[in-house]
Amino acid sequence: MDKKRKALLNAKAEVLKALSHPTRLYMVEELARGEKCVCKFNEQIDADFSTISKHLSVLKQAGIVRDEKRGKRVFYTLEVPCVLGFMGCVETVLKSRIEAQTKIMKQ
C-alpha cells in the first residue's frame, strides 16, 4: 500500500473515530438542528462540564464542528452536515444486524 493511501485511511479513520461515541453522536444530531451553546449541552447531557467540553473538542479537532465565542458563551455549529447522511446507512447496518439475530434465534 502506498503512503498516500495509508495517510488518507488514517485521516478518514480519525474522522470516524470522532463520531463513534454516543455522546458525540448525540451532539452532532442536535447540532444538525442548529447551533447550540455549550451551556445547552450541559443541561441536556448527564456528565461533567469538563467531559462535555472534551467531547466537543474532539469533534472540533476532527473538523466536524466549529466553535464561536459570543460574550460569555461558546456556540458550536455543525460544519459538515453531510455526516447526517451517514446515519441512514448506519441504521441499515443495524437493521441487517437485527435480521441476522432473528435468523439465529429461529434456528
Added chain:
Amino acid sequence: MDKKRKALLNAKAEVLKALSHPTRLYMVEELARGEKCVCKFNEQIDADFSTISKHLSVLKQAGIVRDEKRGKRVFYTLEVPCVLGFMGCVETVLKSRIEAQTKIMKQ
C-alpha cells in the same frame, strides 16, 4: 433523553467505531470491489494473521461484513455497501479541515 434514543445512539456509535480504524477501513474499501478471502488480506496487510482476523471479526460483529467458509478458506463480503457512501462525506470533512489549516497558516 429517553432510553430508546440512548440505545440507538449506542448502537450507531458501535457501528461507527468498527469503521474507525485504518486497517478496517481498508478492508471495507477492498471488499467493496468484491469478496475476498482472509489469505488475500494476509498478503496485502502488514500485520500478524491474528490481528487481521480480529479486525475482520470486529467488522462482522458490527454487521458490516459477512463471512463464508469454502474449503480451507474463509471469504468475506461487504454486507452493507452503503458504508462507502460515508467516505465521500468523510473526505469533505478532511477538505474542510485542510481549508481551516490554510486559513490559520495565512494569519
Added chain:
DNA sequence: TCATCATTTGGTTATTATGCCAAATGTGCA
C-alpha cells in the same frame, strides 16, 4: 478591580483497544 459565570485544561484512574505470540480449531489430502 473583583466576583461571577461559562468553558477549557490538567491530572488521575478505570476501562477498552490494539497487536503480537502461541496454541487451538477446522478442512482437505496423502
Added chain:
DNA sequence: TGCACATTTGGCATAATAACCAAATGATGA
C-alpha cells in the same frame, strides 16, 4: 489416521480513551 494449510482464539503487554475532580482561563458587569 495424520499432516499441512488457513483461520480463529486466548493471553499478555502496551497504548489510547473516557470520566471525574480541581484548577485555570476569559468575559461580563457590579
